[in-house]
Amino acid sequence: MPFMKSILLFTLLFTATFHQVFSQTKIERWDRFEISLKGPENGNPFEDITLGAEFSNGKEKIKAAGFYDGKGVYKVRFMPQSVGEWKYRTFSNSKVLSGKSGSFTCVDPTGENHGPVKVADTYHFKYADGKRYYPFGTTLYAWTHQPTALEEITLKTLSTAPFNKVRMCVFPKYYANVENEPLFYPYVKKGEGKTSTGRVKLEWDFTRFEPAFFEHLEKRIDDLKALGIEADVIIFHPYDKGRWGFDSMGRDNDLKYIKYLTARLSSFRNVWWSLANEFDYIKTKPRADWDIYTKAVVDSDPYQHLCSIHNGSVYYDNWKPEFTHVSIQNGSTVEDFGRAVLLRDVFLKPMVYDEVCYEGDLPQRWGHLSGEEMTEAFWQGTITGTYVTHGETYKNAGDTINWAKGGRLIGSSPARIAFLKKILEEAPGPLELADPWKDHHTATTADSSYYLIYFGKKMQQEWAFNLPKKAGPAAKTKFQVEVIDTWNMTITKLPEIFEAGAPVEYRIFDKDRKSIRLPMKPYLALRIRAVN
Amino acid sequence: MPFMKSILLFTLLFTATFHQVFSQTKIERWDRFEISLKGPENGNPFEDITLGAEFSNGKEKIKAAGFYDGKGVYKVRFMPQSVGEWKYRTFSNSKVLSGKSGSFTCVDPTGENHGPVKVADTYHFKYADGKRYYPFGTTLYAWTHQPTALEEITLKTLSTAPFNKVRMCVFPKYYANVENEPLFYPYVKKGEGKTSTGRVKLEWDFTRFEPAFFEHLEKRIDDLKALGIEADVIIFHPYDKGRWGFDSMGRDNDLKYIKYLTARLSSFRNVWWSLANEFDYIKTKPRADWDIYTKAVVDSDPYQHLCSIHNGSVYYDNWKPEFTHVSIQNGSTVEDFGRAVLLRDVFLKPMVYDEVCYEGDLPQRWGHLSGEEMTEAFWQGTITGTYVTHGETYKNAGDTINWAKGGRLIGSSPARIAFLKKILEEAPGPLELADPWKDHHTATTADSSYYLIYFGKKMQQEWAFNLPKKAGPAAKTKFQVEVIDTWNMTITKLPEIFEAGAPVEYRIFDKDRKSIRLPMKPYLALRIRAVN
Structure with a gap:
């Protein structure tokens, strides 16, 4: 030998x-x-x-x-x-x-090592050790392509934010408000040319990767891991437009890149594969090629990390077995009641609404949700057993746009998202709408001991205790009700005990038809838990 | 020889x-x-x-x-x-x-022979001769299992109704309000047994079909053809529950039945295959078997008739290539704005909301839409480029429930559906939402010369001429506006001519910001057509 x-x-x-x-x-x-x-x-x-x-x-x-x-x-x-x-x-x-x-x-693992996240109970997630994982993601597309000091600020921001998943691009991003050159490039430079407008255009040897680029990416993924955050790694994206050419390397080079990336990253337990952001806006890759790329990723990954593909305005074939979950862009799904569940039920997979517009003040219509609207989106998604991803697009002098470059968070939704996350983590399990086509307000858990009713913008003075018959409680089950102000982040436990009567048509009321008074405020919810 | x-x-x-x-x-x-x-x-x-x-x-x-x-x-x-x-x-x-x-x-064909209906333009339909076909269906589950006189009344009703598709079961139906024995059975009787409750139970030789049953079915399908109506033939359904046992013959007999049925009916140009109604409520057939049944139907049909599978509360895998279009039960999809388009965009196939609850007065919640609600469902579906199916469930002494047995129609929606159908047929082509995730009210046709805006229940005094920038008209295009009262079935042409200005962010206004007064009524729509 x-x-x-x-x-x-x-x-x-x-x-x-x-x-x-x-x-x-x-x-x-x-x-x-x-x-x-x-x-x-x-x-x-x-x-x-x-x-x-x-x-x-x-x-x-x-x-x-x-x-x-x-x-x-x-x-x-x-x-x-x-x-x-x-x-x-x-x-x-x-x-x-x-x-x-x-x-x-x-x-055996120690501390916060719960293993990679896997699909559980059809529509939900668990870590490999069985601990529940409820995704509360945020979007930091180009955060790893910024000056070191800014990247460190981003990590500090994340250390106190509620987010446990970050959508992030491997390749640098060239887009409004993100125009800087990155510190590292994924390929070895072979020369410099000029574009037709006279701008310098770097030229790459697509057969030689730049290990420093990937080491840096890996360090940042490990930094996220240390914070308990999953890295939703976006393999391709359309925000290049001739700047570096990483969106138009051709299929052979794309496949070499996938092979190299997966060889480096598959062993990172907090990596998720996102084949693309807005795949349909990458005009250089025909739709059919995404099957080839997806198969290349999945075949190269010995651990079956979570894998999805994110759309622009046309959905991909999310039913294909390579995709473990569905990553959707469509803000309207979580803008009002009755929508989020429609897409969820199609695929029999977890649904993550990974782009639903962003809290901020950009002129673009996808970039100016109010904090109330961003919070509402999370509640709309959560009560239907789906998951929603945050992004922040405030543009301030001297500050970065968090959604693009990272940096500080100044919006009003993160605190409310943290409040909701705590409520979900306190539930006995993941939520589902109890009566999904008829009652778009009432979520429950598998054992019918827990209901979470969200009223949204609509205010009302009084609420008669009532739950759906479908997935409703057994008669004589006793409940206590808490009034949740989702915006002011208060939870008020009411003293009354309610008792479920026999179903009356499609609803279950308190046996004495008791009701409660509600404050005249929007964005209220009720948490209704069985008591012994 | x-x-x-x-x-x-x-x-x-x-x-x-x-x-x-x-x-x-x-x-x-x-x-x-x-x-x-x-x-x-x-x-x-x-x-x-x-x-x-x-x-x-x-x-x-x-x-x-x-x-x-x-x-x-x-x-x-x-x-x-x-x-x-x-x-x-x-x-x-x-x-x-x-x-x-x-x-x-x-x-060459003559008269109203336009050939079978096929998928066209991804989300829509045409007859084989190229004539547009917009499905406006109704539901007559057991109409062919009724006394002859009633079947003739049903045909007379259909001859003046707006419906050009009928959902109908091959096998007889046993359900509340449909409890009669049919005149014909699909199999040869081999004896009589008793159920555990002492009721007579007919026993069948599942290896011997009864041609008279099928001849009768064929006559009724031909009767529909003569009225220009497509027969959406439901091959299996769950409404048997041990009465005849046609829902639990076992896979071998099911496949023999499919072979016999398709041999008899594939040559009928107005036949569509609906693998099942509420497939998931047929507890005797495992989910995986539906792939086998579907393949058996498609493989036996030399003409590729339209083929779908209809759900109860769980959707089937409608993306599978055997299904030419999607046949969905879910009333909530067309109850409010912003929903119908969500499911449609998933499959890249025509979407037919084939069960959205019914106009009637049954106590069951699926059986008591008002005429206004049924009409609203059709408008909600139509403006998103999807199709909706009607059913009527009024229960009157001395009359039948149309949805089950056929007979007369007494509801208020069919006239409004006829009115909408005429509007759609007058459009230059099938409708789509112009800006699907942001403007759930405005439909357009491919050439941007036509807009149909539906306001639903919401009333307003004034409407400033405005169209979405996405799929919007070129600046300087001139338009005339008609106010449509979808309930009272009136169309009022306004004298003003509007002229599209340059886009202002995401909308296009009249160049002089002209607006119109609207009557304070619900269920209004606007038809906006380019003029020369």
Whole structure:
């Protein structure tokens, strides 16, 4: 076994946070194990060298693709999903990289390591360890392409914000209010040209990736992980328009990029794949190609991370089995009652309304929701068992637009979203409309012990205790009612105990037809919980 | 060729209307050509004998399945889709039925023969001859299982009603308000048993069809054809519940039934296949079996008739390629603005809201829409480029419930539906929302020369001329406006001429910001047409 002589060149790395490297062989379940090998530097290693490793714990065998990390260093990363002893062996078309073997011990997770997020109960999510995960996302498209100080401010903002998912682009974004050059580029520059208008146009060698770009991206994804935030990684987007050309590299280069990206990121437990933002606005890629790209991502990912594709104005075929959930842009779905549930019920998958317009003051109509409207959107989505994503587009002198570059949040909705998130996390399980086509206000949980009624903008003085018969409580169940002011973030528990009577047609009233007085305010909700 | 000696037993039939048999060899395009042959009567011909014919005009070859029609008579039916000379040759496992050949001439259609309805322009329909078809359906689930006199009244009612599609069940229906035995049964009775409650239960030989049942069904489908009405034939439904057992024959018998039904009916140009009504309420058939049934129908139909599957409370996988359009039950979709378009845009197929509750006075909540609500549902669907189906559920002493048994129509919506149908037929093409996520009121046609704005229940004194920028008119286009009272069925043309200005953000106003006064009435609409 002459290859084994090179064992000294082989270092076992476990990257807990970026640039902190430990030599150890104990890896937490769902953490990242990394093989690092020295190999050929001549030619074009990105094109010439294949590398992977097979990992086995005696029961499972998992193949992970490796990648060239520059300067003669090759890596294979792996996310163990079961505790116990794991062995591995590399394979490569380079003799020096092939047949390297080793082992490590996968141990129980600690702290806030709950594993990757998976689909649960058809329309919802759980972490791999079984803990519920309710997505409350925000949008920071180009936050990793900003000066370091701004990226750090963004992380500080996120550390106190309610958001547990971030939509973010791999490639830099060129759009109104986001026009700066990034610090890192994903490809090696091969020259400079001029556009027809005389602007400098950088030219790229699409066969040579720039490892520093990806290391930076990885550091930021790990930073999010440390904050308990999932990274909804947008692989392609239309906001390039000839600036760098990353939206029009051609199918072969696109597929090389997918292969490289997934080899680097699949072992990050907080990564979700978003094939594209506004796929239909990327005019350089025909619709049929998205199936090819999606399959390439899913086939390259040994762990089945969550995967979706986000639309502009035309929906993609979200029913295809590669998509674990549905990521929809359409603000009207959560603007009023009765809409969000319509799309949800089609796909039998979790529905994330990932773009529903943004809180802010831009002139564009997608960029000036009031805080009340953004909060309303979250409530409309939540009571139907769907999930909504935030974004902030206030434009202030001396400040960034959070939705694009990150930075501070100044809107009024995040506090209300945090308030709603706490309410949802206190529920006995995920919500569903109890009687979805007839009562668009009343959510319940699977055991009919809990109801959350949202009134929206409509004010009323009185509410007669009443619940739908469908998914309603058994007669004689006793309930206590709390009045929630979703805007002022107060919860007022009423002293009365209500008792469910027998159904009267399609509703269940209090047996004595008791009612409550309500303050004349908009945006009220009622939390109704069974008591013993 | 000794088989040819039996040629005298072979009669060429063209059934224009039931029991009227002509011996001729000229068949209109999309009419029905029928081969009738004498064959074996012994054994069980339904099970033992296979029969089909290949039809060819030199360019196309089409195989049509035959069927046993009882009393030693076998038939093969064919719907020619191209004019010219057609030849055919039968094939069978019975020597006496095999190798029969002949020919006929397919000639141009006449009168109201526009051919079968097909999908056009993604979300809409046309007849095969290119004439637009806008579905305005009604629901007559069990109309063909009623006494003859009542069936004739139903046809008379339909002859003056606006409806051009009827949803109707093949099998009889047992449900509240439809409890009578039908005149015909689809199977040969083999005995009588008793239910556990002592009721007589008829027992069937599911291997022997009753041709009289199907002849009757065919006559009624031809009666509808004569009225220009499409028959949306519901192959399975859940309204049996042990009464006859036609919902629980087992998969083998179900597939035999599909084969027999499609052999008999595929040549009827006005047939649409509806795999089921409320498929999810048929508890005897697992969800996965619907794919098998659907494929069986589509594979047996040489003409690709329209095909859908109708849901109860859970949608089927309407994206599957066998389904030409989407047939949805969900009243809430057309109850208010902004909903109907959400489901439509998912499938990239025509959307027919085939059950949106019914005009009537039944205590069940699906059975007591007011005439205003039923009419509103049609307008809500129409302005979003979707189609809505009517049903009437008034229960009067001495009258039938139209939705179940047929009979008379007494509701107030059919006249308003006729009024809307005329408006749609006068439009230059099918409607779409111009700006679908932001303006739920304004429909337009492909050429931006026509706008139809519906205000619904909301009343207003004044309307400033304004259209969406998206799919809006070019500046300087001149328009005339008509005020439509959708309930009182009046159209008032206003004298003013409006002229589109340049877009102001997302809207286009009259260049002088002219507005009109509106009567303070609900259910108004505006028809806005370009003038030269």
